[in-house]
Amino acid sequence: MAPQVERQRIPEPAAQADILREQLEYLIAHAEGNAQCGCSACQRYVRVRSALLEVFAEPPGDNVQEISPHFAKAA
């Protein structure tokens, strides 16, 4: 029995991915089941969802003017 238990303190990337998936599934299930009850899990779900859907979402109105001021002036 070699004393190499310390290595397991650092989660492996695969384990982290599993944790991420677990958390995501938990949050999705919670949000769907409780219809945004407003608890901490709901708030985490909203943050995670906005981050994950960032590339798909339309840019918010405020950011559009900051990113492209030319269009704002033209309109």
Ligand SMILES: [Zn+2]
């Ligand atoms: Zn909730």
